Amino acid sequence: MELIPGVTTEHYLVLSLILFCLGIFGILYRRNAILMFMCVELMLNASNLALVAFSRMWGDTGGQVFVFFIMVVAAAEVAVGLAILMLLYRNMGTTQTDVLNKMKW
């Protein structure tokens, strides 16, 4: 069941793995909270892509419905996460995560 000729499920899976690894790399590498946040969204969307591809491969709509749920959850998470970032910015005056070192060990 190829939607585009020559593009198989494996291609979608490899692309989603690349996106997922980019997200993890970004989280480890970036020090700005907003950019780190975008990397988490990238990881979630990598899973969405994989789910939709598998859904088409199996001819089962369950995976595509799950993607809608994930989008709703991600939106809720964004709302709460940005509120926490606002709080952080008001108290610390920056969104760099280097300032978050009050608790160690």
Next chain:
Amino acid sequence: MKELLISSLLGISVLLFDLLRLRRAILPLVAAGLIALVAVVVVDWGTASNPFGNNMMLMDGYALASIGILALLTLFWFAITSDSYPAQSRRTDLYALVLFSMTGAVVLVSYTNLVMMFLGIEILSIPLYVLVSSDRQNPLSNEAGFKYFFLGAVASAILLFGIALVYGATGTFDFTELGAAVSASTSNLMLKAGIAMMLAGFAFKVSAAPFHFWTPDVYQGSPTTVTAYMSSVVKAGAFLALFRLCTGPFSAVMDGFTDMLAFLAALTLVVSNLMAAVQTNVKRMLAFSSISHAGFLLAGVMTGGETGPGILLYYSLTYGIASITSFAVLHVVSSYQNGAMEYDAFRGLVRRNPFLAGAMTIALLSMAGIPPMAGFMAKYFIISGIISTDMVWLAVLMVLTSVVGMYYYLRVIIAMFTPVENAGRIMLRGLQHYTYILLSLLMIILFFASGFFEVLNF
């Protein structure tokens, strides 16, 4: 279905009562609702239930027992923190968020579909992100909130990718079909990778080493009452969900992951106990102690296939009660010492308020695993389960790390019984005395009632 309706409607009605200016009635409403939840569990006990929502959830015996324990722990939390929030309006938001988070835990112990599992984890977590950062002016609370939110979101993403891979290997989210597909293709690489990623995501959520780094910071930075809730209800919910997954659809392949789980449990026990022993801050020490209990619970999940769910339920209940009590006492004591949480803050507590000192002593002895406290039987069940599955090295490690645990628990107890000059008395209001007495008694009664849990099977 009734259980889910009661818990979610309770949270909504708390918000409604606030809108209708019935703030005084909120606490009685919450108490009545949670007691009703326990009553529904008791009434439904043993009756066959049908799956609902197109095979999304099933209130089987395991789910009912877990919901009963979660509702009881939440009830104890409300009772013991009832006097800690003087500002009425903010209290309503916190109460509603706690109840919504408990609804997530109810979903997490009764799901029969991976979609509901993911939704349950998120319903449990998102209100907690707000609760952790609810002390808005405090930089520590901000830091804890950000760390918890961020690492929680990463853990969810890893778990989700694991679910996607499992779906790719099996083509279904449903437990019954998943169980059949998993046992038909046990050596599928994509399936194994997916399950490993799901276990890693769960290890984050239940704070097992080496995924535990957020726990001490978040437990220390959050308001102490929120920490009490996190270390009891949230921890129990996450572990009971993991148990449902490992003994349900994935039971056919769990043999291949036993070594990984045993390694995680061993690492958790060693790291947490050594770190707890060097802490000077009691709250942080209790956070590391909570990680060490995660090691025990992880071992309980690992042997769950043979020993049954009873010992895990028993451990969650006894540890939950002990940790709610200890964090509540810490909250009261530190609020009388300008927020100090060092060991010295506990000096002379037995003179300042014998109820608090007694409850704290019993809770700490229960966590250390000394008879006749319930914590002893909880640890005994787990260790004997480990021995029966021929992993004697892990059992020996558990006993050894418990000895280390004795050191830091006894430091608090010794401080409480050290005399101190001109210490003011600590006053407790209203029902609080009775709550501390009730919880202390429960920790001893449960020791003798442990036989009931040991044979619990569904």
